[in-house]
Amino acid sequence: MEAYTVFKDLAIIIIIAKVFGILARKCRAPQVVGEIIAGLLIGPCVFGWVSQTVFLTEMAEIGVILLMFSAGLETDLKELIKTGPVAFLIACCGVFVPLICGAGLYMAFYGVAPWGSEEFYKAVFMGTILTATSVSITVQCLKEMGKLKGHVGTTILSAAIIDDVIGIVVLTFVIGFKSPDSNPLQVVISTLLFFVFAIVVGFIAFHIFAIIDERYTHTRRIPITGFAFCLAMAYVAERYFGIADITGAYVAGIILCSVKDAEYIARKMDVNSYMLFGPIFFASIGLKTNIDNLTMDIFIFSIAFVAVGLISKIVGCGLMARICRFKGNDSLKIGVGMMTRGEVALIVAQKGLSVGLMSPVYFTSVIFLIIVSSIATPIILKILYAAKQEDLIEMDPYNT
């Protein structure tokens, strides 16, 4: 067992991600874009210096947990409650429009399948992959621009969280028709139970934290206990309720966001995040990519898949936002902010593979979607925000 071999991977990831992050800034694009490109470069696609290992996967998972926890901590709870109902409507459109469009695309390529047939479910499954927004890149991007706490930022975040939950329910429904051991009703129940659990635990945890915080403001034990709480919530969500771990971490953040030291906790999390876990998470998206098995057919399907994936989210979420009386520019921001896909899409694809609803050749399409959306979202968001305010770089609250 030679533990030191991971040091090489870590050193390469950290330094290349930072260099490309800085280069991205110089081109006025968000840092995350640079970090994802860094992952592509050092991964099997280009230089092959680093390959995705179990260790890096787990580190990346901690990275996304930290990101979501920190997003939760920075949530304005009043704003969240205010945006809740609207976010729910946006999330619903953000799930069903891509679901229908994805299924339609598959049928457009491979022929219309009759309701209930094997091919029909395969088409629906392709739509299911498109449902879940991966908000982490949007979060990081809004954070870089100092826009996470605003009305639009909170709406995107709440909608993305709700859309994750709906997406998981849809996935379970689709799979439920194929495999007998998946029970859609049970998924709905356990999802509801998780939120009941979160409210009860949240109430208790908040009061315990408030007491500790009162006595030991700005001591190490506050962020340490907070971090442990976040990990525990992520674990419990996934292990006992079948909810994504990132949702658990986000909920943990929301529970603690009104504690006096919330900002102090977030700051300590950020150090962990930007020093190590963040770069690993963003670079790992690029690391996962392997274009060895790409054929022309799949390539063309992939392009259509990516286009449908992006446009259906923008249209679905954007239109609903507009209906809910957001301004035109803000509706577009919401649509674009919701279009990123990430690890959840991969998890869904993996699930489809294992139950025989998806052929492995479509993995490349999913990864394309993740990369294109991850790179396009931050750039477009930045342009949309810059349309109103000149020179966002100046407003950057972080030093890089």
Added chain:
Amino acid sequence: MEAYTVFKDLAIIIIIAKVFGILARKCRAPQVVGEIIAGLLIGPCVFGWVSQTVFLTEMAEIGVILLMFSAGLETDLKELIKTGPVAFLIACCGVFVPLICGAGLYMAFYGVAPWGSEEFYKAVFMGTILTATSVSITVQCLKEMGKLKGHVGTTILSAAIIDDVIGIVVLTFVIGFKSPDSNPLQVVISTLLFFVFAIVVGFIAFHIFAIIDERYTHTRRIPITGFAFCLAMAYVAERYFGIADITGAYVAGIILCSVKDAEYIARKMDVNSYMLFGPIFFASIGLKTNIDNLTMDIFIFSIAFVAVGLISKIVGCGLMARICRFKGNDSLKIGVGMMTRGEVALIVAQKGLSVGLMSPVYFTSVIFLIIVSSIATPIILKILYAAKQEDLIEMDPYNT
């Protein structure tokens, strides 16, 4: 692959280690002692909540790297050069006295073996296990007391680093007599080459850092680049020169210790360390312990082994320190500070196992030595320092 399962382990380690760390402070013992005890409790010895996984081993390795890098960063270079020759003498005694005593102990238990026989090398090997000081616990303990930069602290650190190197050379010599593929001369050469390499790279890296630092003081890129440099040095040391990775990390710290932002880098490293990696490293010592195969014979041998291990270091290093004109109390501090054993002892034991110089039953003895020395050293050090100054708690530069 279910990455979320590690969250449970991490949450348990972080929270239990913190609670026991705080309890240890309340009993006026250093925090590390609490963290090691926490590892024992949650590990297979007592409750079995967490077991040592490959992931935790790698996290612990990053933990010890961070610790050593941070120790290097806080080094007073002038003091190091001043203490160098004395540290070398202390290290030599710290290697050869335990080596002889350990071999003697084995012969006392199992009969005197003739020079050059199989049993003779087994006895010498038992002594070899006792040679390498694991300075990380002493470092953490001196840090907690704010004594890392002093004359005694720097001497202990330099001596421990040198003793690591001598220990590795001795190990290679002993194994060289058994296996044909290990060449003692080559080890000496590659050790020398590493220090030549470190000086050349150090000279270049220092100047590059000084330039970056001048332009971007207190920006994130400084600690990030520093951390990447530390990982790279740790990797290169172990991979290309056969030197322990922790030595590489420490050398990286020393190279950067005169950079203007050294303290800023160290502070950011500390956040990573105390939030996650530190507790994992210290708890993992306890996690490794498994007392299932313990017999009475081995138990008695272990007690003697631990006693000889501790006393031979105190006597060897302490006496040489006294000869080098340290005061009585300071000599004792140096002896005690050098008596901790850690992962290097385990690595040596593993090596002995693989070449057939050690039976696996003695693993328990080695782990006993690590645990006892890890718990005893900080407590005794604290008492020795408190003998001069009352109430060290008040001087604690860290909030816990």
